[in-house]
Amino acid sequence: MRVRLTGGRVLDPTTGENGVATGATRTVEIHDGRLVTPTDLPAEEYDLGGDIVLAGGIDLHSHIAGGKMNLARLLMQEDRRAYPELPGAFCGCGGGRASPSAHATGCRYSELGYTTVFEPAMVGANARGAHLEMADIPNLDTGAYLVLGNDDYLLRLMAAGAQQEQINAYVGWMIEATQAFAIKIVNPGGINAFKFNARRMNLDEGNPHYGVTPRTVLQTLIRAVTELGLPHPIHLHGCNLGIPGNDETTLATILAAEGRRLHLTHLQFHSYGTEGDRRFSSSAARIAEMVNAHPNISVDVGQVMFGQTITASADYMSQYRNRAFASPKKSIGMDIELDAACGVVPFEYRDRNFVNALQWAIGLELFLLVEDPWRIFLTTDHPNGGPFTTYPHLMRLLMDRDFRNAQLATLHKAARSHTILESITREYTLEEMAILTRAAPARILGLTDKGHLAPGGVGDVVVHTEDSDREKMFSRARYVFKNGRLVVKDGEIVETVAGTTHVARPEFDRGIEKDMERWFDEAVGLKAKHFRIADGELRGGAGPTILTCEGTSL
Amino acid sequence: MTEIESAPHIVRDVVCGFCGLGCDDLTIETDGSAVRARDTVCPEAARLFLRRADAREPQCSQYGEVTSEADAVAAARAILAAARAPLFAGLGVDIDGGRAVLELAARFGGVLDHAASEGLFRNYAAVQRTGWLATTLAEVRNRCDVLLVVGEDPTASFGRLFERLLPASPLFAGSRKVIFLGEAPGEKARAQLGGAETVHLPADDLVAALEAIVGLARGRTLPGGTVGGVAAADLAAAAAALTGAAYAVVTWNGATLADGALIAERATALVDALNLTTRAGVFPLGGRDNIIGVNQLLLWRLGYPLRTAIRGQVSEHDPALFSTEAALKDADVLVWVSAFRPEPPPDFAGKVIAFAHPETRFARPPEVFIPVGTPGIDHAGTVYRMDSIVSLPLGALRVATLPSVAEAVRLVAGDAP
Numbered sequence: 012m013r014v015r016l017t018g019g020r021v022l023d024p025t026t027g028e029n030g031v032a033t034g035a036t037r038t039v040e041i042h043d044g045r046l047v048t049p050t051d052l053p054a055e056e057y058d059l060g061g062d063i064v065l066a067g068g069i070d071l072h073s074h075i076a077g078g079k080m081n082l083a084r085l086l087m088q089e090d091r092r093a094y095p096e097l098p099g100a101f102c103g104c105g106g107g108r109a110s111p112s113a114h115a116t117g118c119r120y121s122e123l124g125y126t127t128v129f130e131p132a133m134v135g136a137n138a139r140g141a142h143l144e145m146a147d148i149p150n151l152d153t154g155a156y157l158v159l160g161n162d163d164y165l166l167r168l169m170a171a172g173a174q175q176e177q178i179n180a181y182v183g184w185m186i187e188a189t190q191a192f193a194i195k196i197v198n199p200g201g202i203n204a205f206k207f208n209a210r211r212m213n214l215d216e217g218n219p220h221y222g223v224t225p226r227t228v229l230q231t232l233i234r235a236v237t238e239l240g241l242p243h244p245i246h247l248h249g250c251n252l253g254i255p256g257n258d259e260t261t262l263a264t265i266l267a268a269e270g271r272r273l274h275l276t277h278l279q280f281h282s283y284g285t286e287g288d289r290r291f292s293s294s295a296a297r298i299a300e301m302v303n304a305h306p307n308i309s310v311d312v313g314q315v316m317f318g319q320t321i322t323a324s325a326d327y328m329s330q331y332r333n334r335a336f337a338s339p340k341k342s343i344g345m346d347i348e349l350d351a352a353c354g355v356v357p358f359e360y361r362d363r364n365f366v367n368a369l370q371w372a373i374g375l376e377l378f379l380l381v382e383d384p385w386r387i388f389l390t391t392d393h394p395n396g397g398p399f400t401t402y403p404h405l406m407r408l409l410m411d412r413d414f415r416n417a418q419l420a421t422l423h424k425a426a427r428s429h430t431i432l433e434s435i436t437r438e439y440t441l442e443e444m445a446i447l448t449r450a451a452p453a454r455i456l457g458l459t460d461k462g463h464l465a466p467g468g469v470g471d472v473v474v475h476t477e478d479s480d481r482e483k484m485f486s487r488a489r490y491v492f493k494n495g496r497l498v499v500k501d502g503e504i505v506e507t508v509a510g511t512t513h514v515a516r517p518e519f520d521r522g523i524e525k526d527m528e529r530w531f532d533e534a535v536g537l538k539a540k541h542f543r544i545a546d547g548e549l550r551g552g553a554g555p556t557i558l559t560c561e562g563t564s565l
Numbered sequence: 566m567t568e569i570e571s572a573p574h575i576v577r578d579v580v581c582g583f584c585g586l587g588c589d590d591l592t593i594e595t596d597g598s599a600v601r602a603r604d605t606v607c608p609e610a611a612r613l614f615l616r617r618a619d620a621r622e623p624q625c626s627q628y629g630e631v632t633s634e635a636d637a638v639a640a641a642r643a644i645l646a647a648a649r650a651p652l653f654a655g656l657g658v659d660i661d662g663g664r665a666v667l668e669l670a671a672r673f674g675g676v677l678d679h680a681a682s683e684g685l686f687r688n689y690a691a692v693q694r695t696g697w698l699a700t701t702l703a704e705v706r707n708r709c710d711v712l713l714v715v716g717e718d719p720t721a722s723f724g725r726l727f728e729r730l731l732p733a734s735p736l737f738a739g740s741r742k743v744i745f746l747g748e749a750p751g752e753k754a755r756a757q758l759g760g761a762e763t764v765h766l767p768a769d770d771l772v773a774a775l776e777a778i779v780g781l782a783r784g785r786t787l788p789g790g791t792v793g794g795v796a797a798a799d800l801a802a803a804a805a806a807l808t809g810a811a812y813a814v815v816t817w818n819g820a821t822l823a824d825g826a827l828i829a830e831r832a833t834a835l836v837d838a839l840n841l842t843t844r845a846g847v848f849p850l851g852g853r854d855n856i857i858g859v860n861q862l863l864l865w866r867l868g869y870p871l872r873t874a875i876r877g878q879v880s881e882h883d884p885a886l887f888s889t890e891a892a893l894k895d896a897d898v899l900v901w902v903s904a905f906r907p908e909p910p911p912d913f914a915g916k917v918i919a920f921a922h923p924e925t926r927f928a929r930p931p932e933v934f935i936p937v938g939t940p941g942i943d944h945a946g947t948v949y950r951m952d953s954i955v956s957l958p959l960g961a962l963r964v965a966t967l968p969s970v971a972e973a974v975r976l977v978a979g980d981a982p
């Protein structure tokens with residue numbers, strides 16, 4: 012099938028094309044799911060009349076699948092009841108806002124112009140379930156980051172002084188077995204330490220059982236993904252999430268990367284100082300300065316958005332602490348399979364609450380003070396900082412200073428005096444927003460055929476009608492094409508299609524297999540071969556989209 | 566039967582999907598269509614894996630009369646098309662079968678519930694009110710030094726539970742102590758417990774005794790005498806063992822406890838209290854016939870667990886109103902799905918469409934019976950373990966002559982109006 016979009020202003024930061032600035036329009040054509048050089052062959056034609064054409068949006072950090080999301084759904088039936096199914100046969104399957112069903116996730120993302128979303132915390136023991144769930148999310152390509160760094164197998168190896176090669180083999184085996192795309196570290200070693208009853212873990216504190224420190228876990232796994240040639244760097248949820256004074260940990264963590272690539276996720280939750288009479292302050296400026304000075308570092312924000320949500324994280328150590336703030340008052344925690352854990356805590360961010368208001372401001376400060384739009388990504392850590400459906404509102408906050416300051420004026424008064432937000436004049440341009448939400452995520456994920464509109468790319472194309480109200484503009488895509496098929500028209504779902512799942516396939520020393528078998532037999536109580544997920548188990552038998560990796564010797 | 570006479574085929578490391586414990590080390594012998602478990606399996610697996618060579622070829626039927634598959638499928642479709650309030654119950658299916666049933670229910674409307682959901686919802690009464698702090702099999706295996714078992718000896722329902730939970734050489738637990746509150750451990754349990762120290766507290770009121778342990782763990786003292794039939798001193802010793810544990814675990818089987826909801830609530834409170842100073846988790850038992858998997862599927866597809874009704878593309882959850890027992894009173898059609906075992910549908914005056922195990926013995930012949938293959942014997946599939954985290958790939962052990970639930974249900978869904 013051939014689709015031709017004429018008269019659109021193409022905004023494609025990857026190639027440097029900016030029809031918004033020049034006013035130039037051109038034809039974009041998709042044939043059999045791929046972008047092609049325009050032809051005059053018969054095609055389904057759309058006259059865009061000067062609307063803006065973008066590559067499909069890519070969210071590199073959003074909790075959309077896996078056991079913790081099902082625990083969130085179970086715990087937050089209120090959310091589900093408050094957001095019932097939208098009318099129409101295409102979306103008549105589930106609902107919810109903070110913890111939406113698989114269909115609601117796919118449809119709502121699709122309406123906003125997103126076509127690819129990565130689940131950032133897949134626990135190995137739960138990987139099969141996460142993949143089953145992702146297969147049921149329509150209109151989105153997906154992928155998942157495997158949580159490592161708290162697994163007893165790894166810590167045991169490290170405590171025994173294993174060679175890096177052996178660790179690389181283990182990481183490679185786990186990525187392949189769980190059909191993962193990248194490695195995520197959540198509170199390095201801390202979740203494991205909590206199983207031994209430690210309640211906090213600093214960067215250089217030893218694990219109560221293994222003696223291994225978060226710093227060594229981080230450095231060892233950074234080396235592993237570098238040497239395995241994984242496209243995405245270590246995706247790190249650092250130590251001491253949410254604790255005032257964790258700014259020092261974050262700064263030390265950036266230095267601990269020692270110049271190697273490292274992605275710091277939901278940085279907002281890790282940018283808290285202890286200044287002021289309330290012992291809670293913004294360290295966004297200090298941290299942004301450090302990020303600006305270290306080109307090896309990329310970040311996503313995890314912006315807090317006001318309202319009811321639910322937080323779901325593998326960081327049970329932190330979430331156990333956060334139980335005290337649960338709203339409504341209930342929460343679930345779980346130690347998982349010598350692998351990781353999870354904590355699910357409902358949360359309401361209130362604009363009249365000092366801490367919540369300042370969290371909001373800290374997130375925006377980070378967005379506005381980190382200079383390079385290719386190294387910062389638009390996230391709310393869905394649903395932890397707020398549901399992804401708030402993205403259009405967030406985009407307007409970043410693109411419209413008057414709107415931002417008007418919002419700021421309504422917040423908790425003391426919080427306002429603790430933030431420099433009002434003085435920041437920066438407004439994101441449309442081109443920068445396209446970088447944040449498409450071009451840059453594709454680049455940092457190594458997805459060379461996504462995030463741009465050059466021939467050969469995947470036919471994920473989004474059309475927005477320009478509106479000076481950027482929230483309105485980004486709330487409803489005029490058209491969304493997934494692999495060249497029209498799935499959204501005038502902000503509404505017109506079709507649901509199956510996506511694919513991206514996985515990375517590094518080469519590794521298969522000599523590790525025997526040891527993995529013994530570990531699973533003796534410790535886990537499950538056969539390694541049953542832990543391992545076959546290609547045919549993904550996407551209803553369609554299998555994954557495989558990115559092969561080339562090792563480097565950095 | 567010897568190996569030489571019949572030249573059977575031996576399949577090792579077979580996954581068992583029946584009770585929810587998720588054993589995946591079975592050895593199964595197959596010979597043509599005959600299947601039988603060998604060596605160390607629990608009685609339930611031995612019974613449910615068994616397929617005799619001389620078993621009759623099961624066929625579709627209507628009102629007990631053999632019909633073609635096409636006729637049975639057409640009849641099922643006609644019944645559903647005319648149905649006012651269908652109930653999709655049993656739901657003993659693998660994930661793919663569950664998807665097919667869910668889509669059928671979405672199309673025709675109806676209530677969805679599993680045959681084993683009573684125990685699950687007793688636990689959910691606690692979970693949905695307060696949440697809980699839980700753990701999984703591999704954590705118990707390696708960390709648990711004090712295990713509190715509430716109620717009956719669970720070995721009757723989960724034949725290899727203690728062998729799986731408490732192997733002899735854990736990575737971390739320095740010792741093993743198992744406290745049985747309620748029934749004493751049977752011979753089989755004792756054999757599996759090996760070197761673990763066991764204590765039996767024969768409570769006559771489980772809730773009261775457990776409540777007393779919660780209080781003790783919170784630092785209260787008991788006045789003496791007995792609580793729930795257990796001497797106060799014994800309860801205090803149990804509480805001391807739990808608070809002194811490095812990693813305490815509380816387990817119970819909600820399905821066999823009439824007071825399951827209260828037990829779940831007290832167990833949750835106990836684990837909450839223990840976690841203030843040490844580490845602990847609940848380990849609720851259950852998970853028969855992939856109830857956990859189907860429940861997970863509903864959660865991600867609909868946003869609701871089992872006991873949910875779909876009407877006009879909108880779903881609604883009510884753990885009381887949409888239980889099988891309650892829904893049967895309002896239903897006019899029962900779609901009975903039970904692929905793992907020959908479990909007959911409940912008494913029902915309306916029309917019955919059964920996608921069921923070929924050996925199912927019906928109290929009265931159903932309007933439509935489509936025999937289906939068993940996941941893990943006749944076809945591959947995925948099932949969840951009781952902890953809701955781990956899921957397992959079932960394989961096929963023989964050439965299937967029967968459709969899977971997914972295939973049969975999709976035939977019925979086929980070109981429905």
